[in-house]
Amino acid sequence: MHETTFSTLLYRYFFFGWLFRDTSRGTLFERAAAWRYNREQARWLPTYMWRWMWWGLAFYALGGVVELLLDSPLLSMLFYVPSALAVPVNAVIAAAWVGFKAMPGPL
Template sequence: MQELEFRTLLYRYFFFGWLFKDVTRGTLFERAAAWRYNREQARWLPLYLRRWMWWGLAFYGLGGVVEMILESPVLSLLFYVPSALSVPVSAVTVAAWIGLKALPGPL
């Protein structure tokens, strides 16, 4: 078995797009099979949500520490910006998870 590069592993650790299949291609049966596969893979989305929330909280905390202790608001931006970016990524993850669990498959 071939080992994956570190950047590939890092990408897969934070982003879940590689887990899912395209439901817009193929015949009706292929799209339905891809939808079922995606619904099964949706079980991993809460894990990705937790990762993004923890990383967001950690970066927010580091930003606060840097701002308070070092009294450097400019340097703290290096931590606050990734923390703020974790919010929309978490929202998209929640929307994808709810959509895959609640929506009916392709017709």
């Protein structure tokens, strides 16, 4: 049996690209099937949004704690930057989710 490495699991926990199929290749029927598959897999996107939101909030809180308790703005930057990056990642995930719900399939 194939064992999945920890780094692969960590990647799959935070990034969702592995869930989807390419809809730009194949015949019209293959592209339509890939689109339907991707629409079904889009149900997992809110889960990824929650993960990024909670990790962003946790890093923001850690940055605040480090800044207040240790009085070290440079060290707290190590926590504030990942928390700030969670915002655009969530925006991309939300756009993808809305796109899968609202857009018609390939023609």
